[in-house]
Amino acid sequence: MRPRHFETLRPICPVCRAREVSSHLAINIVEAGTDDEITAGILGCPNCGAEYPVIDGLPVILPDVRRYVQDNLFYLLARRDLTPAVESLIGDASGPGSAFDSIRQHVSSYVWDHWGDQDPAETGSAAGNASPGSVARVLAGGLDMISDGLASGPVLDMGCGAGRSVAELAARTGRTVLGIDVSTPLARVARRAVVHGHVDYARRRVGLVYDRRAFGIDIAGRERMDVWICDVQALPFEPATFALAVGLNLLDCLGDPQRGLAEIGRVLCDDGKALFAVPFDWTGHVTAVEGWIGGHSQRGPHGGSAEAILDGMLSEGALSSGGLRKLGPAREIPWHVRLHERSCMHYDVHVVAARRDSAAGMA
Numbered sequence: 001m002r003p004r005h006f007e008t009l010r011p012i013c014p015v016c017r018a019r020e021v022s023s024h025l026a027i028n029i030v031e032a033g034t035d036d037e038i039t040a041g042i043l044g045c046p047n048c049g050a051e052y053p054v055i056d057g058l059p060v061i062l063p064d065v066r067r068y069v070q071d072n073l074f075y076l077l078a079r080r081d082l083t084p085a086v087e088s089l090i091g092d093a094s095g096p097g098s099a100f101d102s103i104r105q106h107v108s109s110y111v112w113d114h115w116g117d118q119d120p121a122e123t124g125s126a127a128g129n130a131s132p133g134s135v136a137r138v139l140a141g142g143l144d145m146i147s148d149g150l151a152s153g154p155v156l157d158m159g160c161g162a163g164r165s166v167a168e169l170a171a172r173t174g175r176t177v178l179g180i181d182v183s184t185p186l187a188r189v190a191r192r193a194v195v196h197g198h199v200d201y202a203r204r205r206v207g208l209v210y211d212r213r214a215f216g217i218d219i220a221g222r223e224r225m226d227v228w229i230c231d232v233q234a235l236p237f238e239p240a241t242f243a244l245a246v247g248l249n250l251l252d253c254l255g256d257p258q259r260g261l262a263e264i265g266r267v268l269c270d271d272g273k274a275l276f277a278v279p280f281d282w283t284g285h286v287t288a289v290e291g292w293i294g295g296h297s298q299r300g301p302h303g304g305s306a307e308a309i310l311d312g313m314l315s316e317g318a319l320s321s322g323g324l325r326k327l328g329p330a331r332e333i334p335w336h337v338r339l340h341e342r343s344c345m346h347y348d349v350h351v352v353a354a355r356r357d358s359a360a361g362m363a
């Protein structure tokens, strides 16, 4: 955690926030770090006494830290110093479907897309002529839809994954950018990339066979970027903190997308901008069907259309969420993630820009 981001963004206690109390967090304990970053320590709420750990440089500012630690214990305690041969043997022995296997696959897929175009060892294209960096292309296409500039203030990258969009946002806006995610493995990759300029990951070839890739990335303005573990549905920030909030492939990964939109609207300043890219790729165990934006109840007035319902959420009317109002027509932009040497998932993501309109209220 960069002290500069902590001081600029002044996070508030999510436990107190749930009780309508705004209490700024303090740095209670610093156990490891430098002047530029705290790598281990404890943040605390002076009002309720809640504590939030800083682990591997990542502050965990969630309403239920105990639940997060219990759910993520394997990832939090996983070693990151395994040598390639030992790692491959552990991969073979733990087998397909193990936690070790799923974390490697997940990280391989997203890191390839986020940073593969910076990897000197990356040659040619993946299955279906996919080339890494599609997340940066989706972001570039979306930012083109915000033509009337940004208010002053920092930028929030929600569900930042492996961090490429954090770097792109910092380069394109020149602002302080905070990436947030709840995935421990991806947040670790993101922080290492944007703060330290280094990417190191196991790239899946086939089955349980992975190739280790390690390379430096040359990105400017690293001091303006940081990555925290926060939940979009309980953002630990005061109202009107951010000028721009970006959520690429975010809304269909939330338990309650409507609550997420309300939180995003809350932390955006008046005339703040929001940008969403959504593949509407719902998963039942993450989002209960009644929370999905479209994709169900095709007998209803929207015929199950996800695009129509999201449009309604970003317009005046009964579905309106977070005081966000759509800016111009949506676009469809290709995005993909690589599974292995012979497989790539291709999507058309629905990209929509919006502005926070204080007159619209916070319905």
Ligand SMILES: [Zn+2]
Pocket (backbone or CB within 6 Å): 013, 014, 015, 016, 017, 023, 045, 046, 047, 048, 049, 050
């Ligand atoms: Zn508190």
